[in-house]
Amino acid sequence: MRNGRSTVDNDAPDGIDWPEYETEAENHGYVTQLTDITGDDARKFLDVGIDTSEKDRSGTFIQKDRSVIHCHARQDGVEVMSITQARQTHDWLADYLWRSIDPAQDTFTSRAKEIPHEGYFIRSAAGRHVTEPVQACLYIAKEKFSQNVHNVVIAEPDSRLQVITGCATSPHLVSGLHVGVSEFYVKKGAQLHFTMIHDWGERVNVRPRTVVHVEEGGVFVSNYISLKPVGSLQMNPITYLDGEGAVARFNSVLVAAKGCHLDVGSRVVLNAPGTRAEIISRAIAAGGTIVARGELVGKVAGVKAHLECKGLVLKEGLMHAIPELRGYVPGVEMSHEAAVGKIDQGEIEYLMARGVDEDEAVSMIVRGFLNVDIEGLPAGLRQKIDRIIHETQKDMM
Amino acid sequence: MLTIEELQVEVGGRTILNNLNMEIPQGETHILFGPNGSGKTSLMMTIMGFSGYHVTHGKITFKGEDITHMPIHERARLGIGVSVQRPPTIQGLKTRNLVQVCGKLSGRAVDIEQLAEEVNFAAFLDRDVNHKFSGGEIKRSELLQLMAQDPDLILLDEPESGVDLENMALIGETINTLLRRGVKCAKGKSHQERIAPQTKSALIITHTGHILDYITADRGQVLFNGHLCCSRNAREILKWIGEFGYEECVRCAMDVQL
Numbered sequence: 001m002r003n004g005r006s007t008v009d010n011d012a013p014d015g016i017d018w019p020e021y022e023t024e025a026e027n028h029g030y031v032t033q034l035t036d037i038t039g040d041d042a043r044k045f046l047d048v049g050i051d052t053s054e055k056d057r058s059g060t061f062i063q064k065d066r067s068v069i070h071c072h073a074r075q076d077g078v079e080v081m082s083i084t085q086a087r088q089t090h091d092w093l094a095d096y097l098w099r100s101i102d103p104a105q106d107t108f109t110s111r112a113k114e115i116p117h118e119g120y121f122i123r124s125a126a127g128r129h130v131t132e133p134v135q136a137c138l139y140i141a142k143e144k145f146s147q148n149v150h151n152v153v154i155a156e157p158d159s160r161l162q163v164i165t166g167c168a169t170s171p172h173l174v175s176g177l178h179v180g181v182s183e184f185y186v187k188k189g190a191q192l193h194f195t196m197i198h199d200w201g202e203r204v205n206v207r208p209r210t211v212v213h214v215e216e217g218g219v220f221v222s223n224y225i226s227l228k229p230v231g232s233l234q235m236n237p238i239t240y241l242d243g244e245g246a247v248a249r250f251n252s253v254l255v256a257a258k259g260c261h262l263d264v265g266s267r268v269v270l271n272a273p274g275t276r277a278e279i280i281s282r283a284i285a286a287g288g289t290i291v292a293r294g295e296l297v298g299k300v301a302g303v304k305a306h307l308e309c310k311g312l313v314l315k316e317g318l319m320h321a322i323p324e325l326r327g328y329v330p331g332v333e334m335s336h337e338a339a340v341g342k343i344d345q346g347e348i349e350y351l352m353a354r355g356v357d358e359d360e361a362v363s364m365i366v367r368g369f370l371n372v373d374i375e376g377l378p379a380g381l382r383q384k385i386d387r388i389i390h391e392t393q394k395d396m397m
Numbered sequence: 398m399l400t401i402e403e404l405q406v407e408v409g410g411r412t413i414l415n416n417l418n419m420e421i422p423q424g425e426t427h428i429l430f431g432p433n434g435s436g437k438t439s440l441m442m443t444i445m446g447f448s449g450y451h452v453t454h455g456k457i458t459f460k461g462e463d464i465t466h467m468p469i470h471e472r473a474r475l476g477i478g479v480s481v482q483r484p485p486t487i488q489g490l491k492t493r494n495l496v497q498v499c500g501k502l503s504g505r506a507v508d509i510e511q512l513a514e515e516v517n518f519a520a521f522l523d524r525d526v527n528h529k530f531s532g533g534e535i536k537r538s539e540l541l542q543l544m545a546q547d548p549d550l551i552l553l554d555e556p557e558s559g560v561d562l563e564n565m566a567l568i569g570e571t572i573n574t575l576l577r578r579g580v581k582c583a584k585g586k587s588h589q590e591r592i593a594p595q596t597k598s599a600l601i602i603t604h605t606g607h608i609l610d611y612i613t614a615d616r617g618q619v620l621f622n623g624h625l626c627c628s629r630n631a632r633e634i635l636k637w638i639g640e641f642g643y644e645e646c647v648r649c650a651m652d653v654q655l
Contacts, residue, residue, distance in 0.1 A: 356498060
């Protein structure tokens with residue numbers, strides 16, 4: 001199993017000191033009115049795309065430490081529940097849990113199985129187009145808490161669903177551990193847009209474990225944004241394109257400041273004819289380490305996939321691009337493009353010739369570099385991300 | 398407007414321009430001729446201040462200020478605008494944003510949509526700067542930026558290269574507008590009124606001379622082997638080069654040196 005472990009890299013801070021973390025936390029009461037959440041928490045939520053006014057959202061799920069503090073759907077055709085509630089509601093859900101992920105694959109995953117702390121269940125009904133995104137927030141407020149969640153997202157046949165997941169810690173928190181096991185099912189002809197924004201603390205360790213299955217004609221789009229400092233993050237979600245014509249697209253935008261270790265990949269297995277995949281990542285090493293992986297696996301003829309991995313090194317650190325292509329039969333068409341470098345002097349001077357000073361020219365280029373066209377974001381969130389890129393960028397230089 | 402005195406420039410340790418003197422008065426458009434490798438582009442890059450072009454001797458004065466060692470952006474803000482041959486692609490930066498920046502720095506209110514319409518470039522505003530642009534598209538993008546910038550001295554490196562005939566007229570007309578020498582843009586005004594605001598200057602590199610079918614040049618200059626060897630009517634020079642090649646210029650230059 002490659003999904004959990006990092007195989008190439010030996011300097012990843014895998015030495016998690018388990019006893020350092022606590023698995024118990026106080027119970028946070030349920031918040032009926034989202035607008036009652038104010039102050040630091042609300043601001044932090046907004047930074048990761050969670051709007052307590054619920055403007056342009058079709059539902060909300062918020063988990064603080066181990067407590068689900070808010071959870072409801074605002075539109076017909078979409079369900080938003082805690083995983084416990086969902087198991088009680090749907091007997092069949094048991095078949096979906098741990099179907100794709102082996103709890104024994106690594107210590108983090110097995111811990112999530114042994115000591116579960118909720119997680120979300122989001123499902124769009126067959127044929128329904130849920131026009132606005134569901135927002136889900138996983139939040140750590142307690143110092144040294146180890147949060148283990150299990151999430152399931154199901155887009156039933158011919159439905160459309162968008163999910164924005166924001167993961168964050170309270171502003172004063174220093175240390176914590178987040179393990180998130182996620183199983184996504186995109187059924188026949190369905191579309192799932194999944195955007196995840198991370199804003200963890202400087203010493204928080206994060207281990208998402210995600211598996212996605214896409215059936216015939218289904219589309220899965222994943223956007224992942226991590227611009228703020230995080231202790232260590234290691235994830236390599238795996239997507240199986242099982243049905244004919246299934247499509248997966250991944251966009252990642254990563255920044256690693258000093259002291260951060262990001263090992264982020266995407267792996268797509270093209271199992272059926274006519275399936276397509278695209279993985280795009282943009283990463284900036286500004287003092288920290290980034291291992292940007294991408295792996296395309298072509299199992300049948302008539303598949304097409306491309307991997308693009310671009311990295312900038314702005315301050316001493318490490319930018320390690322590992323693009324991998326594996327074709328098992330004739331008739332697979334896969335390509336990759338990887339580049340690690342610095343900002344091109346020619347680009348800086350070109351902008352300077354328009355009257356822009358050097359610092360601003362560099363800043364425009366960096367902002368452009370990180371400006372991957374992220375599909376399906378609400379305009380407000382798009383602006384928010386632009387602003388965060390703008391702010392983060394000052395620290396990068 | 399622009400005065401160049403005894404300019405000597407090195408690129409990668411090699412002398413490219415030697416003892417070059419040039420004067421472009423306010424309101425004049427000069428054409429720069431010369432065979433490949435004669436140093437035309439190097440001269441333009443040096444005037445703009447791009448790195449890699451080391452001035453080892455001499456002086457460049459613009460609007461009375463010594464700009465020989467001034468940073469690029471300060472020259473731009475002082476009123477020099479350039480259109481280079483092969484501008485870089487800037488990923489993720491939308492053409493619209495760059496045009497906006499050009500306009501903002503020029504301190505004028507710029508209607509980007511309308512400007513883009515004028516150079517038939519509205520459909521490209523949301524494309525990344527120069528990303529997969531054709532030769533003609535690059536030229537229109539450069540001119541659009543210059544229109545927003547509105548410089549007093551315009552440096553154009555082969556504005557006709559890669560441009561089809563249909564777009565050539567558009568490029569020519571846009572340059573005329575930039576230089577306030579257009580006939581189109583000044584309808585209803587008397588000739589006196591029309592020529593009064595002609596305060597913009599230009600230095601234009603051309604190989605084929607096609608651009609001369611669309612714009613009016615006040616003077617032509619021939620650069621050969623790092624020297625300016627001829628300065629006279631642009632069309633006349635073009636005719637001579639067409640007839641006799643640059644050989645004649647070499648002889649001419651030797652005569653000058655003798």
